[in-house]
Amino acid sequence: MDASKLLNIASEYGTPLYVYDAELIRKQYHELQEAFSGFSHQIHYAMKANENPEILKIIKNLGGGIDAVSPNEIRRALAVGFTKEEIVFTPSCPDFDELSFAFDQGIHVHIGATEYLPFILKNYPDVKIGLRINPGNAIEGNQKIATAHNNSKFGIPINQIDQILDFVGQGLQVDSLHLHTGSDVKSWQDLARSVDAIFDFSKHFSKLKYIDLGSGFKVKYHKTDPDIDLKSYAGYIENKLKTISNPLTIKFEPGKFLVSEAGVLLVKANVVKQGYSKKFVGVNSGFHHLIRPMYYDAYHKIINLSNPSGTTEKYDVVGQLCEEDTFAYDRDLPQVRMGDILAILNAGAYGFSLSSDYNMRDKPKQILVDKDMIKLI
Ligand SMILES: Cc1ncc(COP(=O)(O)O)c(C=O)c1O
Structure with missing residues (x-):
C-alpha cells in the first residue's frame, strides 16, 4: 500500500x-495453494494470528478452514460461517470442559497429551480424534516459537506410542495425526525432519484420514531473512505421500504467512x-x-x-x-x-x-x- x-x-x-490489505492475504493464500497443488491438501488458518471476523471472512471466501485453540475461537469461527467440518481444534493444556465443548459441537480435536485419553475413552468412546505428536525435533531459530523439541510442552512424545496403542486396543479411535514444528522456521529441512517423524509414526495407525503438519511458514521480517522454500518442502511431502498406500490428505495451519x-x-x-x-x-x-x-x-x-x-x-x-x-x-x-x-x-x-x-x-x-x-x- x-x-x-x-x-x-x-x-x-x-x-x-x-491497517490490513485484503489482497495481500489472498495473494499469500494462493501462493500456498499453488505450492501444494501436487497433493490433496487443506489450509486451516491459525486464527490466533489475527482473529478479526473480517479477516476470517476473507479466509472463508477463499475456501479455507480454521485452526482454533480455544472455545471462544471456535464460537467466533462458527459465527462467521465456518462449518464444524471446516474447523480443527488444537488446544494447549485444555480443561476437560473445553474438550467436551468441542466434542459436543462435533468439531475435530487434536489431543496433545496421553493423559486425556482415559477421559475420552470413558466419555466419548465414539468420537474419532487426532493426536498431536511431539517428534523431539530441535530446530534452528527462535526457541520461544520452537514447539516440537523434546523440552517443549506441546504434543505427545513419540516414545509414548505403547501407551497410545494400549488405548487404541481399548477402543480409542485415532483418525488423524498432527504436529507443529514451530513458527517462523528458518529452513524447510527442519520442517522435513518433522515430516519424516510423523510419517514413521503414522505406520502404527491404519485408519488415518489426514496428517496435519501445522505451520512453520516464515515471512521475511528483515531483508536478510531467507525466503521459505515452499517448492522444496512441497516436493518433499509429495514424495513422502508416494511411499504410503493410504491416500491421506495433508492439512496445514498457517497463521503469519497469510496475514x-x-x-x-x-x-x-x-x-x-x-x-x-x-x-x-x-x-x-x-x-x-x-x-x-x-x-x-x-x-x-x-x-x-x-x-x-x-x-x-x-x-x-x-x-x-x-x-x-x-x-x-x-x-x-x-x-x-x-x-x-x-x-x-x-x-x-x-x-x-x-x-x-x-x-x-x-x-x-x-x-x-x-x-x-x-x-x-
Ligand atoms: C498448533 C499451531 N498451528 C499453527 C500455528 C501458526 O503458526 P504460524 O503463525 O507461524 O503460521 C501455531 C502457532 O503458534 C500453532 O501453535
Missing part, C-alpha cells in the same frame, strides 16, 4: 491504527527526545499493541511515512508505556519530527491478537483495505 494512502487513512481514523505482511501498525511520533547519547522517538503505542519486538526480539521494519526523504539519523523507537517498550534499537530512519507518522511493517500477525489495554491505554483501531474499499473493522 502506498505511503500517501496510509497517511490519508491515518489522518482520517487517527493513530495508533492497524503478517498484509498488516501495518501506524503510530505517531509524540516526541523526539535527546537522551545522554541516544535519540529516542517516543510513539503513541507500545507492547500493548505490538509485543513481538519485545517478547521475541523480533525485527520489524519501520518507515517514516511523513518524511521519507529526510536525512538519515539513528533512533531508538520506543513506546509510551511505563516500561522498557522498545520497538527498535539504533534504527536508521529519515529524520523524525514530532507528529510524524511511522509505519511498523509486517504487523498483521500476532499484533492486535496479542494486544492488551495495559496502562489503561486503548487498543488500536483496525482498518481493512480491499482494493478501493476502506473500512473500520
